[in-house]
Amino acid sequence: xxxxxxxxxxxxxxxxxxxxxxxxxxxxxxxxxxxxxxxxxxxxxxxxxxxxxxxxxxxxxxxxxxxxxxxxxxxxxxxxxxxxxxxxxxxxxxxxxxxxxxxxxxxxxxxxxxxxxxxxxxxxxxxxxxxxxxxxxxxxxxxxxxxxxxxxxxxxxxxxxxxxxxxxxxxxxxxxxxxxxxxxxxxxxxxxxxxxxxxxxxxxxxxxxxxxxxxxxxxxxxxxxxxxxxxxxxxxxxxxxxxxxxxxxxxxxxxxxxxxxxxxxxxxxxxxxxxxxxxxxxxxxxxxxxxxxxxxxxxxxxxxxxxxxxxxxxxxxxxxxxxxxxxxxxxxxxxxxxxxxxxxxxxxxxxxxxxxxxxxxxxxxxxx
Amino acid sequence: xxxxxxxxxxxxxxxxxxxxxxxxxxxxxxxxxxxxxxxxxxxxxxxxxxxxxxxxxxxxxxxxxxxxxxxxxxxxxxxxxxxxxxxxxxxxxxxxxxxxxxxxxxxxxxxxxxxxxxxxxxxxxxxxxxxxxxxxxxxxxxxxxxxxxxxxxxxxxxxxxxxxxxxxxxxxxxxxxxxxxxxxxxxxxxxxxxxxxxxxxxxxxxxxxxxxxxxxxxxxxxxxxxxxxxxxxxxxxxxxxxxxxxxxxxxxxxxxx
Numbered sequence: 001x002x003x004x005x006x007x008x009x010x011x012x013x014x015x016x017x018x019x020x021x022x023x024x025x026x027x028x029x030x031x032x033x034x035x036x037x038x039x040x041x042x043x044x045x046x047x048x049x050x051x052x053x054x055x056x057x058x059x060x061x062x063x064x065x066x067x068x069x070x071x072x073x074x075x076x077x078x079x080x081x082x083x084x085x086x087x088x089x090x091x092x093x094x095x096x097x098x099x100x101x102x103x104x105x106x107x108x109x110x111x112x113x114x115x116x117x118x119x120x121x122x123x124x125x126x127x128x129x130x131x132x133x134x135x136x137x138x139x140x141x142x143x144x145x146x147x148x149x150x151x152x153x154x155x156x157x158x159x160x161x162x163x164x165x166x167x168x169x170x171x172x173x174x175x176x177x178x179x180x181x182x183x184x185x186x187x188x189x190x191x192x193x194x195x196x197x198x199x200x201x202x203x204x205x206x207x208x209x210x211x212x213x214x215x216x217x218x219x220x221x222x223x224x225x226x227x228x229x230x231x232x233x234x235x236x237x238x239x240x241x242x243x244x245x246x247x248x249x250x251x252x253x254x255x256x257x258x259x260x261x262x263x264x265x266x267x268x269x270x271x272x273x274x275x276x277x278x279x280x281x282x283x284x285x286x287x288x289x290x291x292x293x294x295x296x297x298x299x300x301x302x303x304x305x306x307x308x309x310x311x312x313x314x315x316x317x318x319x320x321x322x323x324x325x326x327x328x329x330x331x332x333x334x335x336x337x338x339x340x341x342x343x344x345x346x347x348x349x350x351x352x353x354x355x356x357x358x359x360x361x362x363x364x365x366x367x368x
Numbered sequence: 369x370x371x372x373x374x375x376x377x378x379x380x381x382x383x384x385x386x387x388x389x390x391x392x393x394x395x396x397x398x399x400x401x402x403x404x405x406x407x408x409x410x411x412x413x414x415x416x417x418x419x420x421x422x423x424x425x426x427x428x429x430x431x432x433x434x435x436x437x438x439x440x441x442x443x444x445x446x447x448x449x450x451x452x453x454x455x456x457x458x459x460x461x462x463x464x465x466x467x468x469x470x471x472x473x474x475x476x477x478x479x480x481x482x483x484x485x486x487x488x489x490x491x492x493x494x495x496x497x498x499x500x501x502x503x504x505x506x507x508x509x510x511x512x513x514x515x516x517x518x519x520x521x522x523x524x525x526x527x528x529x530x531x532x533x534x535x536x537x538x539x540x541x542x543x544x545x546x547x548x549x550x551x552x553x554x555x556x557x558x559x560x561x562x563x564x565x566x567x568x569x570x571x572x573x574x575x576x577x578x579x580x581x582x583x584x585x586x587x588x589x590x591x592x593x594x595x596x597x598x599x600x601x602x603x604x605x606x607x608x609x610x611x612x613x614x615x616x617x618x619x620x621x622x623x624x625x
Contacts, residue, residue, distance in 0.1 A: 285456045
């Protein structure tokens with residue numbers, strides 16, 4: 001049957017290619033959206049985890065995506081938390097975003113305490129801050145922005161000079177002195193306090209102690225174990241993103257359904273006589289039904305394969321233009337996309353397949 | 369390639385029978401039946417030519433016997449099995465394994481090569497045991513061994529009908545139904561295809577029902593059945609053909625050789 005399906009499809013290569021192309025574009029839309037959203041988030045998680053802290057404390061209802069939080073927490077809390085048993089180091093960090101050229105998260109850090117929590121930056125060029133309006137950037141930043149040590153950055157309407165280039169993976173791509181950022185956006189306040197425990201195994205116990213600190217003074221704050229970040233940061237972390245991705249996939253499914261329906265309906269009309277011949281040669285109704293449904297699935301399979309190739313091509317092109325972006329397609333997403341594509345193919349092929357199988361051989365053979 | 373004595377013990381049993389067969393195409397109107405209460409019995413290995421004017425019901429009779437159309441009433445029995453009451457899959461299986469069908473318009477599948485077309489009945493998956501003939505033998509039998517990879521659109525009419533004949537025979541059927549197989553061919557090709565059908569029929573011991581307008585073709589049958597208005601008008605056996613030149617002339621317009 002597979003041989004017949006393939007021959008039948010290949011008999012009209014233009015129609016087959018157009019159907020595949022339409023299916024693949026519909027699926028590609030969903031794959032790129034999901035791949036980009038997941039990739040960017042995974043990379044954010046990776047960078048946040050790369051800080052090396054065991055806990056992070058944020059104001060209530062803050063986003064786990066650092067940079068989106070507000071600087072409303074007194075940085076003096078970091079010293080108080082340092083006194084808690086099991087805490088080895090703390091560092092208050094102010095955050096902001098720059099919209100100059102591209103969306104970029106900026107960390108305002110206190111370098112000595114940040115080094116104690118993170119283990120210190122690995123400098124690739126230059127060195128630490130040399131003044132209040134100096135900045136550190138990571139290696140990804142210099143490759144995407146084509147800057148170097150000594151270049152100036154326009155951040156928050158101020159000029160910062162790059163004093164050092166560090167290896168990526170410590171939360172943000174741009175770091176400025178904590179006090180400078182605080183003075184610019186919110187004096188004395190920070191958005192997050194990173195906590196390093198004396199042992200990672202103590203994170204749970206320290207978290208409990210922090211909740212009880214000063215009779216529950218931190219009770220309203222958001223205290224997160226860094227090891228829980230992966231499960232906490234997902235498309236659902238962004239209001240509406242999950243629903244948006246779902247709508248995109250539903251539309252991809254609908255387009256898939258319509259394309260398959262149209263392709264097979266046209267085929268059914270154009271090959272009525274051939275269907276009659278197959279029936280005359282001994283094809284049962286079920287065989288004809290399966291033949292058409294099989295062709296629907298094959299079209300979908302080829303279209304899906306093409307969409308994956310186009311996804312890789314899109315990823316390559318996008319990453320060559322925006323190297324700081326990330327794509328990631330988890331196996332679960334691929335399976336879900338395949339399920340949506342296949343089910344819409346079967347639904348789209350069902351009516352043409354039924355019509356083809358229900359035709360009387362003698363009527364089909366008489367068809368001109 | 370002969371079947372030998374496979375049918376010797378069954379020679380007295382009809383290979384196919386039509387009993388009171390009626391087919392009305394459009395129940396809504398008062399259209400006359402295409403086949404009207406027709407009964408016919410064909411012995412295993414017999415060659416029956418069906419003649420008659422256009423619209424006399426010849427092709428419909430063939431389609432009913434092949435199970436390609438459902439009779440309005442009556443029954444078709446193939447090798448002892450009544451087919452009208454069979455479920456679709458069983459009828460499909462019977463068409464695939466018991467019957468070979470050759471159409472006037474060849475009805476080859478344009479998206480396949482000559483060989484691909486011949487293989488189609490095997491691809492349908494009903495055949496339980498291996499084929500009696502290999503593809504090469506079949507291609508050689510119909511003289512298509514050198515052109516089997518060509519697309520059917522690249523073949524002449526005569527070659528296309530040879531391919532259709534090979535396709536009809538690939539699953540070792542007992543019955544060959546041919547609906548004016550030479551109707552779309554020029555006289556040279558028609559004669560060649562007819563010779564081929566007769567040779568294969570003889571070699572394979574096929575029970576053959578052939579609709580034809582050609583008296584010369586009909587004269588080579590064991591029996592001629594003439595139809596009119598969906599009924600059998602008259603029949604002529606080979607003995608009668610041999611003994612009565614007058615009746616042959618009446619039926620076919622030709623004198624017997």
